[in-house]
Amino acid sequence: MNGMRRAAIALMALMLVLTACGDDSGGEVQAADCNVGEIDRTTLNFYNWSDYMDPDLIEAFETEYGVDVVESFYESNEAMLSQLQSGVVYDLVVPSDYMIKIMIDENLLFQLDKDALVNYGNLAEDFRTQPYDPNGDFSVAYQYGTTGLGVNLEAVGEDFVESWALIFDPEITQHFAGGVSVLDDPRETMGAALEYLGYSLNDTDMSHLEEATQLIQDAKAHIATFDSDQYSENLALGEVAVAHGYSGNMIVDIGSADNPENFVYILPEEGATLWIDNMAIPTTSAAPCTAHAFIDFLLDAENGAQLTNWNYYGSPNEAATPFIEQEVVDFYADTADANLEVIEDQGDYEINYTDGLARAKG
């Protein structure tokens, strides 16, 4: 996504935080109290990313519970946040990891009633608590993805180290016809460089960031393109040997290539990015219990599998695995063993990642 635009939206959202109706901020955490399967309102306003929810699942839920689900869609976490702060009524939202933290801090989310979620045990242990929601009190993981490397085996050979060296070490990349493609995203790309140097992708030490900038600068000769949109296609078309990018696009484009067995998606051993989208209930919700029923419905093993089989993202629902298509299971198989980190919001320091990447690209 356009960095400038995102930054501008984030800034405006921040202004909104400062100016919006200050009377209810600083209040106490609101805890939901629901019975299993309780429907407190027969309309559920569901606010989600585009093309992220199987319509058949919505229909199944509507039939089972006699609820009318009204779906709306957003295209950025920031727009969604501003809407909630202004009192637009949504009952269930699906924010990304860092946004959950912001919303918890702003007191915008209900503390979930875990007793009403009988299927909560289906959630994989790793996904129950995350730095952005340390006790898992406010959010339930919806789907996840990773950022790694797509590798063209014909160009790279069968024998290679699963490392960020595949895009950052000129000794290696100089042998690749077509070069490599690297994401044009400050946090992802600077993060990958930091990981390669042995730091955390959330590292906030300026001297480390300087090293990372230098690393990318030195690798630039063999980086064919900094690109966040077409990398997986370029990989599938054989135009680049290695592509840095998101699992969601990789699985689709590798799958629709002429010779899918010629490509693998790997998570570098130094560590890589994990993102998680989460279901959460805004405090403005008029139907917190219906929302609980919906979350529980998606936590069901077969429903969770149906969701992943539809949108091809990783499922945090461990019990769903037997029902998920083998292709998807294989694709995300090494996630559990990999060394993954969620990108944390670094506030004022964020601009330095942007600056670092801009200087590295020269």
Added chain:
Amino acid sequence: MSISAGVRPKSPTERMLAGNAWLVYAFFYAPILVLIVFSFNENNNVGIWTEPSLRWYRDVLANDAVMSAIRVSLIVAAISTVVSTILGTMTALSLERFRYRGRRAFDGLVYLPIIIPDVTMAVMLLLFFAQSFQWLDAALGWRPSFGIATISLSHIAFNISFVAVVVRARLGQLDARLEEAAADLYATRWQAFRRVTFPLIAPGVVGGALLALTLSLDDVVVTSFVAGPGSTTLPVYVFGLVRRGVTPLINAVSTLMLVASMVLIAISLGFQRTSRSRVAIREQELEPN
């Protein structure tokens, strides 16, 4: 009447200019052509051509979320175009034809929505709605909800300025003496507007309306801030889709939108031509024999 155009041999400069013009057209239209061609592609991948198919068009028609987004977009576009064209034309007339206190300030303020960034406009409108809804709730116990109404109002808010600017340009070229002549011939203000001014500024009004329609069908930022449950518009939905990578579904939707806007432009051109020929006929009737 055009007689001599095209007969005279072209100079090298003219040839170069023509070549340049074609390059510019190619630059504008080649991407659109690629988009249309690939909307008929069977492959999941926008960049890889396999075989022609209508698969993505079937997908669009079967996709309830997309169809609902198209419906919301069309409703909002229709409401905001009609209202902003009327209000924008009135604004242009008042600024160009009348003198009143505060006119100068108003003149400057009209351009504001064109100048300020989308995000700022979006947040201002959102805060405005949130605050006024709160007051309405306190005063009347009635709390309106966000949705098609708030989106339409917001689009009207920025479209008025664009319509006013376009209509005003047309009004500026218009000889004010024509209206004075109408008044001399005992036409009331309304008759003078109806029979003289409006037919002459009609192309400007239509142009302003088309601009308003396009801006409304196009808007992502303002809309995503002031939307409510169940009122996602097409551009917002499509923007969200891109997060998952570009699929030919987007090509198919865009092609449909393109065809729709071309039909609208054709209609408006047709309208302008008939109104122009009507004016021409009237002029002929007025000519002394």
